[in-house]
Amino acid sequence: MITNDKGVIPLKHRVIEGLARLAWKNDVNEESKERLVRELSPGPKAVFRCCVYKEREILRRRIRLACNEDANPCRKSSNIIQVIDPACEECPISSYSVTDNCRLCLGKACQNSCHFGAITMTDQRAHIDPMKCKECGMCASACPYSAIAHLTRPCKKPCPVNAITYNENGLCVIDDERCIRCGQCVHSCPFGAISTKTNVLDVISAIQSDKEVYAMCAPATEGQFGKDISMSAIRTALKKLGFNDMVEVGLGGDMTAAYEALEWSEARKEGKKMTTSCCPAFIHLLQKHFPEQYKENMSETLSPMAAVSRYLKAIHPGCITVFIGPCMAKKSESQEMGIEGNADYVLSFGEFTSLLRSKDISLEPEVQPYQEASLWGKNFAGSGGVANAVMECMRERGEDTTDIKLRACSGGKECVTALTLLKIGKLPEDFIEGMACEGGCVGGPSKHKAENEIKKSRDSLLGEADTRKVLDNLKNYPMDQFSMMRTKKIAE
Structure with missing residues (x-):
C-alpha cells in the first residue's frame, strides 16, 4: 500500500x-x-x-x-x-512560487496585480516574498506565461473543512x-x-487489571489481514493477548440499522430528511459546520461501536471495552463526544498489530466459524452499506421502500456538498448516508492494506457468511437492557 x-x-x-x-x-x-x-x-x-x-x-x-x-x-x-x-519544517513556506517559465517580461503583470508589494524582480525571474504574500492568487491569474505555481501542501490538500493553516514559521497548525x-x-x-x-498503554493497563476487557472489531476488519485471517482468527489472537473475548461490531451495525430504520420511517411520514449517525467525523462535520442540520436532521441512534459497548457493559457490568478499526475519528468519539457507555479505548489496526508483536503473537488462519452479525451489519464498512441495512430493516418490517431516494456520500468533500444542499433546501434525496472516508470505513486512514487487496480478501471472507435477517438476528440479544439512543432512556 x-x-x-x-x-x-x-x-x-x-x-x-x-x-x-x-x-x-x-x-x-x-x-x-x-x-x-x-x-x-x-x-x-x-x-x-x-x-x-x-x-x-x-x-x-x-x-x-x-x-x-x-x-x-x-x-x-x-x-x-x-x-x-x-x-514539520521541510515543506515550502510559500503557497505561490515563480517557476522557470518566468520571462521577466516588460509588462510585469504579476507585480502590477499584487496589492501587497509581495513581488519584486531579480536578475533571473520574479520573486514572491512569502512574508508579504496573502495567497490571493491574483499574480498567478495575471501571468501570461502561467509561470506562477500554486503549491498546496499535502496535509492541507485532503482536508474537507479547511482546518489546516500555517504559522509564521511555516509549521502546520490544526484549528x-x-x-x-x-x-x-x-x-x-x-x-x-x-x-x-494512542490508547495502547491504557489497554495494557486494563488487561493487567482485575477487570474484564472485551475487544470490539470494526466491520472493516474482515479482509484487512488477508483472506485467511477471519474474525475467528482475530478473536483467538486477542484472547492470547489477554482480552476476555471479542465481539464483531457488525452486530452493532445490525442494532444501529434496526433503530435508525424506526427513525427513518417516522421522518418519512413527516416529510423530514435525515442523516445517518455512524461516522464520528461526519457527526463532527454536522456539529461544527452545519449546526442547524445537526439539530434538525441527524439520527439520534447510537453508532455500532457505542451500541456494542453498551451491550457488553449491560451483560458484563464494570467491563472495559476496546474498539479496533481503521478509523481515527473513533478515538474522538470515545474521548470527546461524551456518549455514555461508549468504548473506553480505541486502537487503530497499526496499533493493534504493534500490540500483538509486543507479545510475539501472530495472526494464524483458523477454520472455526464465528459470526454474530448479519451480512447487512458486516457491510456497514462500505459506502452505501449503512443505508442499505436501514432499508433492509424497513422492508423486514413490511414497509415499501421503492420510492425512497438515498444519497451515499463517500469522502468528506461529498459530505460537505450534500449538507450544503440540505442547508439551502435543495437536496433532492430523502436521506443522507455520511462517510468521511472515500469508499466508507474500509478506506479509513488506518487501513492495513490497499483498497483493492482488502476488497478481494473481504469478498472471499463475506462469501462464507450465512444470510440471516437483521431483525431475526437481534432476537438473540437483550435489546431491552440498554438504550440505543444517545439519551439514557431504555430501549423499547
Whole structure:
C-alpha cells in the first residue's frame, strides 16, 4: 500500500511496540522512554532526519503521543490529531512560487496585480516574498506565461473543512474548532509530522487489571489481514493477548440499522430528511459546520461501536471495552463526544498489530466459524452499506421502500456538498448516508492494506457468511437492557 508516509509508518509502529513491551513489564518511566529513544536512534548518524538530535526529539514527541499525551508539552489540546513540530519544517513556506517559465517580461503583470508589494524582480525571474504574500492568487491569474505555481501542501490538500493553516514559521497548525478528526491529513504528510494520540498503554493497563476487557472489531476488519485471517482468527489472537473475548461490531451495525430504520420511517411520514449517525467525523462535520442540520436532521441512534459497548457493559457490568478499526475519528468519539457507555479505548489496526508483536503473537488462519452479525451489519464498512441495512430493516418490517431516494456520500468533500444542499433546501434525496472516508470505513486512514487487496480478501471472507435477517438476528440479544439512543432512556 502506497501512502505519503510509507517510510515513516514502520517507525511509528516500532515506537508503539517498544513502549508496549515496556508496559507489559511495568517499566514505563522517563528513563526507560529515553532508552527507547536511543535504541531507535543510536547515532552517531541519523537514520531518518538531518541529524540525530532532531531525530531523537521527534521520537520523544512520538512517545508522548503513544502515551496519550499532547505532542507538545507546552500546548494543550483535546484533539486526538496533533502536529509534531520538529518533523514539520521541510515543506515550502510559500503557497505561490515563480517557476522557470518566468520571462521577466516588460509588462510585469504579476507585480502590477499584487496589492501587497509581495513581488519584486531579480536578475533571473520574479520573486514572491512569502512574508508579504496573502495567497490571493491574483499574480498567478495575471501571468501570461502561467509561470506562477500554486503549491498546496499535502496535509492541507485532503482536508474537507479547511482546518489546516500555517504559522509564521511555516509549521502546520490544526484549528481544533474546525477539525472533524477524519485523519485524512495524517497519512498525507510525507514527513510523518501529523499523528494521533494512542490508547495502547491504557489497554495494557486494563488487561493487567482485575477487570474484564472485551475487544470490539470494526466491520472493516474482515479482509484487512488477508483472506485467511477471519474474525475467528482475530478473536483467538486477542484472547492470547489477554482480552476476555471479542465481539464483531457488525452486530452493532445490525442494532444501529434496526433503530435508525424506526427513525427513518417516522421522518418519512413527516416529510423530514435525515442523516445517518455512524461516522464520528461526519457527526463532527454536522456539529461544527452545519449546526442547524445537526439539530434538525441527524439520527439520534447510537453508532455500532457505542451500541456494542453498551451491550457488553449491560451483560458484563464494570467491563472495559476496546474498539479496533481503521478509523481515527473513533478515538474522538470515545474521548470527546461524551456518549455514555461508549468504548473506553480505541486502537487503530497499526496499533493493534504493534500490540500483538509486543507479545510475539501472530495472526494464524483458523477454520472455526464465528459470526454474530448479519451480512447487512458486516457491510456497514462500505459506502452505501449503512443505508442499505436501514432499508433492509424497513422492508423486514413490511414497509415499501421503492420510492425512497438515498444519497451515499463517500469522502468528506461529498459530505460537505450534500449538507450544503440540505442547508439551502435543495437536496433532492430523502436521506443522507455520511462517510468521511472515500469508499466508507474500509478506506479509513488506518487501513492495513490497499483498497483493492482488502476488497478481494473481504469478498472471499463475506462469501462464507450465512444470510440471516437483521431483525431475526437481534432476537438473540437483550435489546431491552440498554438504550440505543444517545439519551439514557431504555430501549423499547
